[in-house]
Amino acid sequence: MINFFKSFSTWIIIAVIAAILPLIFDSSFSLTLLSKMGVLIIFTVAYNMLLGQGGMLSFGHAIYFGLAGYASIHILNGIGEETLPYFPTVLFPFIGAIVGLFFGSLVGYVSTRRAGTAFAMISLGFCEMVTAMTLIFVIFFNGEDGIQTDRMVGPEPFGITFGPQIEIYYLILFWCLVAVALMYIITKTPFGRMSNAVRDNPERAAFIGYSVRRVRWQAFALSSMFAGAAGSLHALNYEHIGFESVSVVQSGAVLFMAFIGGAGHFLGPIVGAIGLTYLDSTLADVTEAWLLYLGLTFSGIVMFAPGGLAGLIVMHGPIARTDKKLLISLIKPYCLAISSVITGLIGLIGIIEMLYFRSLISKGEGEVVIFWTEFNANGIMSWLIFIALILVGIFLSKKTFPLAKESWDHAISVVKTEISNE
Amino acid sequence: MNNALQLKNVSKSFGEAKIIKNLNLEIKKNERHAIIGPNGAGKSTLFHLISGHYKLTSGKITLNNDEINNLEPHEINRKGLARSFQVTNIFPKMSVYENIRCGILWSMGFKYSIVRLVNGDKKLNEKTYSILEEINLKHCAHIPAGLLSYADQRALEIGITIAGGADTLMLDEPTAGMSNSETERAVNLIKQISEKRTLVVVEHDMGVVFDLADRISVLVYGEIIATDTPKKIRENKAVQEAYLGTEDH
Amino acid sequence: MDVILFTLFNGLLYGMLLFMLSSGLTLIFGMMGVLNFAHASFFMLGAYFAYQISKYIGFIPALFIAPLIIAFCGAMVEKYALRRVHKFGHVAELLFTFGLFYIIEELVQMIWGKVPVGYHVPEYMDFTLFSMSGMGYQAYAMFTLVVSIAMFIVLFSVLTKTRAGLIIQAALTHPEIVSSLGHNVPKVFMLVFGLGCALAGLAGVLAGNTLGTEPSMALSLGPIVFVVIVVGGLGSLKGALVASILIGIVQTTAISLDYSINNFIELIGFSVDIESLWRILIDLTISQIAPILPYLLLVLMLIFRPRGLFGNRDV
Numbered sequence: 001m002i003n004f005f006k007s008f009s010t011w012i013i014i015a016v017i018a019a020i021l022p023l024i025f026d027s028s029f030s031l032t033l034l035s036k037m038g039v040l041i042i043f044t045v046a047y048n049m050l051l052g053q054g055g056m057l058s059f060g061h062a063i064y065f066g067l068a069g070y071a072s073i074h075i076l077n078g079i080g081e082e083t084l085p086y087f088p089t090v091l092f093p094f095i096g097a098i099v100g101l102f103f104g105s106l107v108g109y110v111s112t113r114r115a116g117t118a119f120a121m122i123s124l125g126f127c128e129m130v131t132a133m134t135l136i137f138v139i140f141f142n143g144e145d146g147i148q149t150d151r152m153v154g155p156e157p158f159g160i161t162f163g164p165q166i167e168i169y170y171l172i173l174f175w176c177l178v179a180v181a182l183m184y185i186i187t188k189t190p191f192g193r194m195s196n197a198v199r200d201n202p203e204r205a206a207f208i209g210y211s212v213r214r215v216r217w218q219a220f221a222l223s224s225m226f227a228g229a230a231g232s233l234h235a236l237n238y239e240h241i242g243f244e245s246v247s248v249v250q251s252g253a254v255l256f257m258a259f260i261g262g263a264g265h266f267l268g269p270i271v272g273a274i275g276l277t278y279l280d281s282t283l284a285d286v287t288e289a290w291l292l293y294l295g296l297t298f299s300g301i302v303m304f305a306p307g308g309l310a311g312l313i314v315m316h317g318p319i320a321r322t323d324k325k326l327l328i329s330l331i332k333p334y335c336l337a338i339s340s341v342i343t344g345l346i347g348l349i350g351i352i353e354m355l356y357f358r359s360l361i362s363k364g365e366g367e368v369v370i371f372w373t374e375f376n377a378n379g380i381m382s383w384l385i386f387i388a389l390i391l392v393g394i395f396l397s398k399k400t401f402p403l404a405k406e407s408w409d410h411a412i413s414v415v416k417t418e419i420s421n422e
Numbered sequence: 423m424n425n426a427l428q429l430k431n432v433s434k435s436f437g438e439a440k441i442i443k444n445l446n447l448e449i450k451k452n453e454r455h456a457i458i459g460p461n462g463a464g465k466s467t468l469f470h471l472i473s474g475h476y477k478l479t480s481g482k483i484t485l486n487n488d489e490i491n492n493l494e495p496h497e498i499n500r501k502g503l504a505r506s507f508q509v510t511n512i513f514p515k516m517s518v519y520e521n522i523r524c525g526i527l528w529s530m531g532f533k534y535s536i537v538r539l540v541n542g543d544k545k546l547n548e549k550t551y552s553i554l555e556e557i558n559l560k561h562c563a564h565i566p567a568g569l570l571s572y573a574d575q576r577a578l579e580i581g582i583t584i585a586g587g588a589d590t591l592m593l594d595e596p597t598a599g600m601s602n603s604e605t606e607r608a609v610n611l612i613k614q615i616s617e618k619r620t621l622v623v624v625e626h627d628m629g630v631v632f633d634l635a636d637r638i639s640v641l642v643y644g645e646i647i648a649t650d651t652p653k654k655i656r657e658n659k660a661v662q663e664a665y666l667g668t669e670d671h
Numbered sequence: 672m673d674v675i676l677f678t679l680f681n682g683l684l685y686g687m688l689l690f691m692l693s694s695g696l697t698l699i700f701g702m703m704g705v706l707n708f709a710h711a712s713f714f715m716l717g718a719y720f721a722y723q724i725s726k727y728i729g730f731i732p733a734l735f736i737a738p739l740i741i742a743f744c745g746a747m748v749e750k751y752a753l754r755r756v757h758k759f760g761h762v763a764e765l766l767f768t769f770g771l772f773y774i775i776e777e778l779v780q781m782i783w784g785k786v787p788v789g790y791h792v793p794e795y796m797d798f799t800l801f802s803m804s805g806m807g808y809q810a811y812a813m814f815t816l817v818v819s820i821a822m823f824i825v826l827f828s829v830l831t832k833t834r835a836g837l838i839i840q841a842a843l844t845h846p847e848i849v850s851s852l853g854h855n856v857p858k859v860f861m862l863v864f865g866l867g868c869a870l871a872g873l874a875g876v877l878a879g880n881t882l883g884t885e886p887s888m889a890l891s892l893g894p895i896v897f898v899v900i901v902v903g904g905l906g907s908l909k910g911a912l913v914a915s916i917l918i919g920i921v922q923t924t925a926i927s928l929d930y931s932i933n934n935f936i937e938l939i940g941f942s943v944d945i946e947s948l949w950r951i952l953i954d955l956t957i958s959q960i961a962p963i964l965p966y967l968l969l970v971l972m973l974i975f976r977p978r979g980l981f982g983n984r985d986v
Contacts, residue, residue, distance in 0.1 A: 117704075
């Protein structure tokens with residue numbers, strides 16, 4: 001009982017903070033960014049129902065997001081032209097949810113016949129199919145231009161037109177809280193637990209009476225439903241929908257967010273969505289190489305920390321619980337290791353930035369600004385400095401990583417002895 | 423008929439290779455039945471055939487007079503047959519408590535519900551703890567199952583197997599890789615949980631087999647060459663030749 | 672008739688190109704279980720390297736050097752990166768190669784820019800070899816066809832006649848056994864990955880100058896290659912060949928067919944007068960739905976016959 005209230009009050013606090021945010025960050029840039037984050041949080045958490053909770057990798061989840069968006073835009077336009085009866089804007093995520101659920105159930109029924117790599121390939125196939133269809137069936141999808149709409153339709157209860165960005169933000173915030181709360185509750189249901197079980201050991205799950213196929217299909221359908229809800233909010237937010245919303249690129253984006261944030265933990269995708277959306281808006285202006293860094297980070301996480309950021313944090317949980325001093329003992333070796341990596345990274349970033357500068361800006365003349373300092377990309381000095389940094393970084397890492405690993409191993413073995421002594 | 427499990431003319435081939443040949447076997451209700459045989463005789467294949475993992479090439483398998491040879495594993499499980507695995511097959515990321523709880527869910531009618539919460543359900547909680555007590559793992563209920571010792575994991579494996587309340591249990595080499603004391607503990611547990619159930623056990627440890635079993639079947643090259651009480655099996659010349667003779671213990 | 676021949680020729684050409692791409696992927700996937708999402712990226716790199724090399728030395732040297740460089744790159748990727756991921760399972764490998772695809776695309780944009788580069792058919796091959804009823808058969812196209820057939824023959828002989836080849840064949844269907852036979856599996860993996868990428872690179876060298884060399888090459892051709900290997904069957908080079916040519920011909924034919932269901936209905940003497948939605952469907956020409964066909968085939972194949980046409984392993 002107490003726990004429930006504790007969790008509930010956490011939600012309230014988060015809701016209140018989120019509601020105050022636009023009053024603090026009130027530029028239109030911030031508002032747009034916050035709105036975008038809200039939509040993507042729903043989408044990413046929904047995607048993680050499949051990836052992290054269910055153990056299914058899909059390259060085509062944007063289908064439900066985008067199709068729900070298209071449906072919403074059409075209906076909104078229909079209301080505007082008065083060919084369709086009025087439907088309150090606040091309830092549009094329901095439309096998206098129904099569309100998502102419908103298509104998700106269909107595609108899911110067929111896809112969940114297979115698992116693993118085959119499942120991933122089927123999802124890619126469907127995604128490409130739908131993307132191709134949006135460019136072919138111009139009547140429905142209007143090809144490359146996409147479809148515009150005006151969200152200021154119908155009566156205006158309490159003077160709320162949903163014209164201003166701030167009103168849309170609160171709408172998105174509301175649905176974000178509702179959707180995420182629902183998805184959280186679902187993890188605590190019999191279905192939610194079995195979804196985890198099927199992820200961890202499908203063979204075993206079958207032998208405790210559950211149809212693995214049915215569990216996966218249900219996860220797929222529910223995940224698509226919430227993705228659809230996000231899709232309609234996306235359409236409302238931008239008043240536009242285009243073929244990129246169903247594409248592999250969009251599917252890949254949500255995959256990155258969920259995975260980098262940490263697919264194994266409920267909060268992971270939320271962290272990923274917020275973090276990557278923020279970086280995407282800010283870093284993309286600072287450096288041409290933003291997407292390259294993103295790709296490198298993603299691959300790095302796959303190779304070294306497949307649990308994502310959330311995973312890295314959570315894996316220290318048992319250590320913290322056993323003995324806080326153990327956790328503190330890790331700080332020094334970690335700091336050393338991290339600094340060595342950062343040194344090397346600075347070098348790498350410098351080289352990449354200079355390469356971009358030289359290729360994209362017509363064999364760049366003059367100076368390029370990296371880390372707020374000017375470097376001459378045409379002179380040899382800058383190159384040498386960064387290469388030196390890379391080499392130093394590699395050298396230091398070779399020294400500091402074994403130390404960090406040792407401390408980690410030690411801490412874990414202490415934890416394990418504690419457990420077996422219980 | 424008093425048979426929990428019955429196999430009639432069961433055959434299984436993988437391509438050209440005939441692994442199980444025209445096998446007939448009757449497991450009586452509430453008996454403890456051991457299946458022994460040299461490596462490669464087809465014991466694991468037999469288990470996989472019964473539990474629905476493999477499809478029969480020909481023949482029939484009935485469970486409590488219900489034909490089960492064309493059913494999916496989860497359907498067979500729902501009819502009252504549960505099995506454990508030779509290689510420990512638990513949910514390593516979940517806690518011990520959650521492992522058992524998952525095993526109970528279907529039998530208590532929770533199905534695929536997204537409207538019921540598992541944490542608050544009193545009956546579910548009680549049942550989970552009672553099983554944890556039975557397998558003696560109550561003290562580590564909230565530890566991730568992957569961190570348990572090998573013997574504890576095997577006990578958990580058995581716990582998951584019985585959690586759903588199946589009355590026919592199949593255990594695949596439950597004491598594999600255990601020390602003497604661990605084996606003793608495991609055998610006691612198995613005796614305890616199979617009190618009112620039918621038990622089919624594949625084992626290599628002859629001490630365990632002769633201690634536990636009411637009847638023993640000997641599987642050699644995909645055929646059962648003898649089914650009888652432990653005493654008679656020990657005296658059986660054909661069995662001695664094929665199997666027991668080479669077994670040093 | 673001549674139109675059919677011309678279409679078939681182009682279909683065959685496209686098919687052989689697909690085969691060069693998919694043979695490498697079949698080898699990698701069949702043997703290592705790794706679905707190399709970045710396979711088409713190596714194809715793209717092949718085209719770019721060929722462009723760069725042929726600027727300085729010429730096309731023919733590029734034809735040999737570029738694939739070798741790609742082979743080296745692939746082997747290095749396997750040895751230093753992919754190898755780490757093996758222990759996390761096939762899904763993790765797929766994720767890694769997805770990240771790799773992303774990275775290579777960005778790198779290419781970084782070095783060569785976002786606009787197509789001027790990689791052209793070498794002048795001495797840029798002429799019409801012969802014509803049939805106004806349709807010109809390009810000399811370069813013939814050259815490409817000859818090279819790809821030669822590559823197939825070489826690959827086939829290596830796989831069936833040499834010891835290394837036999838090991839690879841065995842590993843394609845029974846990878847577990849290969850390691851127990853005492854072969855250095857990591858090394859074999861590295862070589863196969865390198866070889867697979869080299870084949871993709873070769874395809875890039877040959878096709879880059881006709882298809883256009885630009886950063887979105889990988890994304891446009893990549894998924895079709897997946898279709899090919901699934902339809903053909905995993906671990907089956909024969910299947911990859913058949914599926915490549917099949918899809919090549921189907922695609923090329925479909926694009927040139929401007930007939931719709933409506934045309935067909937009119938042909939048999941009826942005329943349809945329904946309005947709105949159904950009209951759109953029956954007005955669609957085959958050439959318009961051509962882009963969807965391969966994916967439809969992929970999905971159907973994975974659902975009903977996951978082992979493909981000739982494969983003997985399930986996905």
